[in-house]
Amino acid sequence: MKQLSYLILILLSLCPVLLVAQETAIEIIQIADDRARGVESSQGVMKMTIVRPTWQREITMKSWSMGSGYSLTLITSPARDKGTAFLKREGEIWNWQPSIDRSIKLPPSMMMQSWMGSDFTNDDLVRESSIVVDYEHKLIGEEEVEGLMCHVIELIPKPEAPVVWGKVVARIDKKDYLQLKTEFFDEDGFLVNTMLGKNIVELGGRLLPSRMEMIPAEEEGKMTIIEQQELLFDQPIKESFFSIQNMKQVR
């Protein structure tokens, strides 16, 4: 009897491993990405805080996205940048400057620039690249993060992908497919940034980390926090919402 219960225990403990072994790395990434972005679309309000040892700056914004191809981001504070908007349609990005009444087409290389002085790049916010489409994925192990067992997946950018990283290592929790820890490496293999997903709450009807911390490597006391204040998934939104006309009008 004792032996049987041991056997059952061993089998039970193996179960999740056996189950996930059937999932490929790309499937895990796909599920995690759908969960964080919504299968069809998402819209939300967030606050970004740039933290440095002696000061902080806050930026608030509203964003709408559809798939990985379309997004619209509107800055709502600070006062200096209020009303500035960014539109992404497939491979093209426009910036709206309300004070000068002008939309400016942005070069793709600008996507890798820091987003308004933060540790996030423009690309992280406007989501030019896709963790599903732009990388080759490999399951390389498992690891515990914040008490949750995670898949460890290595992402190597495809040759033509609009990505600045040499390699990305993502830790995605096995139960709810949450991206809990992601490391970004440069082309020489050095760690550049670590992104942590924290404060897991129900957002838009699903469990998600509501707080993302982007921590630059080897820079004591520096990080950028993004707090998701509102989030809705798969609301009816048309592709025509992501237009130059709407970039100028959205409030």
Added chain:
Amino acid sequence: MKKLLSLFGIIWLIYLPVTSQEEKPRNWSLSGYVKNLQSVYSLQGLDQPLLDNLIHNRLNFRWYPHEHWTVRVEARNRLFYGDFVQLNLINGDQIEMGNNDRFDLSVLWIDKPSWVLNSTLDRAYVQYAKNSLEVRVGRQRINWGINTVWNPNDIFNAFSFTDFDYEERPGSDAILMRYYLGTASSIEIATNLGDTWDERTTAMLFKWNALQYDFQLLAGWASGDYVFGGGWAGNIKTAGFKGEWSVFTPDGAGGTETSFALSSGIDYVFGSGIFLGLGYLYNSNGTTTGTLATLFNFNLTAKNLYPFKHAIFLQTSYPLTSLINTGIAWIYSPVEAQTLFVNPTVTVSVAQNWDLDLIGQLSWNKDQGKFISPFSAGFLRIKFSF
């Protein structure tokens, strides 16, 4: 006019105590800034540098009375004092002139030998927008430029990069109709109001998107000339590639020649964060001789964006830290005068809503075989946005 401005002042006073406690979304907004610009000029032929000051407040008021209607009114209140006012290099009449288009929406509160206080509405329009149609009537900015630095297509409100302190630009008293044909294409017709045809600009702009490029074509009448132009904005690999051109053909009576302006440029951001922009302007109305001192008093229009025939532009900028951005722009004209204009800038985010700028404007040109500096200027600007 005065009533309008007083009303604006009252709105602002009401707004101040309200902001902290308001809860539900309101159908209007008020924003703006206060800035202080301290300038030092060194001019050729003057022993002493000139010191000048400008305190500048801007109020941007928007009201959304109905789903389809927007009212936008923006005012700038400026107080000038210092050597420029004392020496009558700046005076009230001049400021009034520069502010106004067809209608007088400017008030000179004080015009003394030592200081000048002026208020102007540089935006005052009503917009109706429904489905794909937008109609705007009133004082507005019509910005048709597509390139980064020089904009020959900007036939309503041409911009000069030396005038860094007025990025909003003066408005035109105009009517604009815009119809969106798709997500990145539109057709626009605009006309500004002028007493005579020589003061009027009426033109049509067609924008479309193909092969991941934005394109535009314009045709019309611009202050005495038939104008025809076009532009593009796209990418070569991951670098931005933009340009625009315009041809101005006079009516015939004036006897002047056809003018042509072309500008183009490339911009790129390196992984390190260094921004690099390279551009060129051909201006058939430009000269090949003379000094750079003309940069501040030539008649800037889309037809004549820079005093010289050729100009090469190089700009680099680099974020030193998250709070400090540094940059330097060079404009060189490979003409007989060999003019060089250098514009270094440092921008510091001092606090959440406070910015500090240090700006230099330096110049050199060849004069009678020798290189001289006709002027150099330094600016310190502190800005509080709300």
